[in-house]
Amino acid sequence: MGVHILGLLVENKPGVLNRVAGLFSRRGFNISTISVGMTENPDISRMTISIKGDEKELEQVTKQLNKQIEVIKVSEISKDYVERRLALIKVNTSDSEDRSEIMQIADVFRANVVDVSKKNVTIEVTGDRDKIEAIIEMLKEHGIKEIAKTGTVALNRGKKSMEVD
């Protein structure tokens, strides 16, 4: 069972997210993450869905998604691509030494400190899944208070792109 990333171009209409998400649960496919946003064309949204499953499941998912009237295009984003997630992590700090250690970790991961108060530091980090899991692991020692993570977004590198034809 591998992790696959699917890019979807869909009509930007109410209910489309519901339709797509429902299809996954209805047919017993596992969504790991999903993210949605408008594209350069306001009538079209792009969804990025990462799923766990074997090749056969991936094929079925793709075909079932393609059958949805409001789904314009589905393609697997694989091989040469850029993948990013974003996480905001609020960490407990006991003293200034603690705080500077956390900031060092943030530095190593090229994360930004976006909020500091007496008892907490909030860090913003972007990267692929492994990077985000790695920084979380490092910060755990300090006591994580809250995490908010986005799903994956991904684009192919170079010329290759998804377009409505």
Next chain:
Amino acid sequence: MKGAEAIIKALKKEDVEHVFGYPGGAVIDLYDAIHEDDDLKHILTRHEQGAAHAADGYARVTGKAGVCIATSGPGATNLVTGIATAHMDSVPVVALTGQVPVEMIGNDAFQEADTTGITIPITKHNQLLKESKNILSTIKKSFHIAETGRNGPVLIDIPKDLQSEDIDFDYPKDISLPGYNPTFRPHELQIKKAVDAIMEARRPVIYAGGGVIASNASKELRELSETIMAPVTTTLLAKGCYNEESDLCLGMLGMHGTKEANYAITESDLIIAVGARFDDRVTGKIEGFAPNAKIVHIDIDPAEIGKNVKTHIPIVGDAKKALNKLIKRINRKKIKKENTEWHNKIKRWKKEKSESLKSEGKRIKPQFVVKKISEKTPDDTILATEVGQCQMWAAHYYKFKKPRTFLTSGGLGTMGYGLPASIGAQIAAPDKKVWNIAGDGSIQMNIQEIATAVKFNLPINIAILNNNYLGMVRQWQELFFDERYSQTHLGENPDFSKIAEGFGAKGMVVEKDSEVEEAIDIANSTDKPVLIDFKVKKEENVYPMVPSGSTLTEMLERKDIKGD
């Protein structure tokens, strides 16, 4: 003009002549427009489920989308079973539901239900309208979606206020559906591969599904089978697409398939599946399905290919087009025709089974009733069924000869389907005979629709195979639960003939073999609805039967069947 009036006008633009429905507060404007219109005929059913099944029956007979209408909330939820039934069997239906006014949506308003939310999984597509300017384009799109590609139901949810807003009637000529481009034309290379496989095959079988009927490809199917002399087995839904009196016809395959069909599939070296979806009721245990065969799968829906079984040669496209291409490319001279080892084998499997259908002084055998109906009705009779043993006996003992003459809920198996579907069928085909083969359990699920049939003077005939049981479930309990008949004995049923009379139909009771033919003749010549209560043998089973989870050759056969 008012939105409601525009909706009616749009339906007429889509060549709709009949709609089936039931009024209520959220569609009162629409009904006012129906009242004011002189052409569109509205059939008032007695339950919204009846309207949905009637629209479905109408669609299966005509090939055009059937239309049903219901109010918001309970009206819409009552459509649900009917929509799901159409969805599972890929039947084009357009359902129009009323919704609370746009401003009130989401407030748990009176008779509000999230109709589009509820019906996402059971429609091909659905749409909640929010602005009256989208009414016309949405109707146009809905018919297009329902009737093209793999057909299916489409629902449009229309808030009450949009129905009374003024709009211009400017019916769109073109629509834009960027995400909807069903593939009709099969790929040439795939066709070539299939032809090569056909030329090589020694033991070919054509496995035809409902898609053959949907694409009106019966003629092409026959031509292919006769060209390559391949026997044809059909699914339940495909009955009628191939003449069952032909020597090449194997009958139905699967759980209640014939011996010849199930054996032929299992020994085949090439299966040509056309518009069929390898449903679990058809394949039995998947690992044992057609172990020696290459599989060619023709289907309009790419998602069906490779879903349940591994396909060697997929052909995505319209069945009629694909069959035509195959026929053209086959080298007729090189095909070995009759009397091959394969044909002889099939003949042996098919050998007439000398099964006695006589009652021998006891209650009538249900199979006998169906056989007589088959013999005594014209070839183009439309046969609807309810669900259960009655449905399987209809499938086995009625000889189907023409497409679009068999209406049955295959995928969902909906008890209560047959009667309202017969109503839709009779409206669609006023000159044909329509029979509904019913069970005593199923008929009680939509029995109120006799009132509709009476009201519209529809001479449909209902044959209840009254075995005082929910027979199919009882059969499973007998075979797999040591005869523990939990809640399947209906016991003394109501007097169905009196119920029929009470509704204003003709009611009859038949208890002897000798009365069967006469009763059928009377029904065939009575110009109002007729219900015949056939008191049949109580504990009769449907055979052959492949228990679920077994392979197709592990059939339970009736002990008293003589012959092969």
